[in-house]
Amino acid sequence: MKFAIPVFPGSNCDYDLLNALRDCLHTPADLVPATTTDLSGYDAVILPGGFSYGDYLRSGAIARFAPVMTAVKEFANAGKPVMGICNGFQILTEAGLLPGALQANESSKFICQVSPLHVSNTQTRFTTAYARHQDIKLPIAHGEGNYYCDAATLAELKAHNQIVFEYVDNPNGSVANIAGIVNRRGNVLGMMPHPERAVETILGSVDGLGIFDSLLMNHVQGDAHVENR
Numbered sequence: 001m002k003f004a005i006p007v008f009p010g011s012n013c014d015y016d017l018l019n020a021l022r023d024c025l026h027t028p029a030d031l032v033p034a035t036t037t038d039l040s041g042y043d044a045v046i047l048p049g050g051f052s053y054g055d056y057l058r059s060g061a062i063a064r065f066a067p068v069m070t071a072v073k074e075f076a077n078a079g080k081p082v083m084g085i086c087n088g089f090q091i092l093t094e095a096g097l098l099p100g101a102l103q104a105n106e107s108s109k110f111i112c113q114v115s116p117l118h119v120s121n122t123q124t125r126f127t128t129a130y131a132r133h134q135d136i137k138l139p140i141a142h143g144e145g146n147y148y149c150d151a152a153t154l155a156e157l158k159a160h161n162q163i164v165f166e167y168v169d170n171p172n173g174s175v176a177n178i179a180g181i182v183n184r185r186g187n188v189l190g191m192m193p194h195p196e197r198a199v200e201t202i203l204g205s206v207d208g209l210g211i212f213d214s215l216l217m218n219h220v221q222g223d224a225h226v227e228n229r
């Protein structure tokens, strides 16, 4: 299973992700520039964290116009797995691949800490390696992680089991403690916590491995059994 990691001007978690995939998971992965228009050689795309285009206007608001995003949309529309971590999640909402938006944290402060989370849905292709309702700890590091959606969207997310990760202590004011969601089809995941920073004991947690293990396992088994239609 080969991963593409689009790199935007200002991405700063791209090498963490490359390390997680190549060195810890032993799976092929390439950094690809934001000008790339062809993702046909890849099985999955993960948008990394950072500050794309300086996060001017709003996080992800400029990145969504990068040429690679046209290819990412085609990739997602073909049902292939796409994931966005932190700034990647912000880009996915701005691009319309996931509902809702990420606002400034309620405290207006940048938050950098390890956060306890519930895995709320273990039936997605990103989370089958976790136990049902497993409690995990992942690092968070963001200024705009306060997930917002309107009441109708929240009802849709709940009705279709699209809330995948929830904060235990809601550090940023997110609606319904939301830390990560999938799209209705189940092939696009966005999450504010950083699983790629929790893949080795020396990092203090290996709780992020479950996401990458799930992707690899479900790719081998054929992703169709975890499609949410």
Ligand SMILES: NC(=O)CC[C@H](N)C(=O)O
Pocket: 013, 048, 049, 050, 051, 052, 055, 059, 085, 086, 087, 088, 141, 142, 143, 144, 145
């Ligand atoms: N770690 C990150 O990706 C940071 C995300 C974003 N730029 C923010 O501060 O909200």
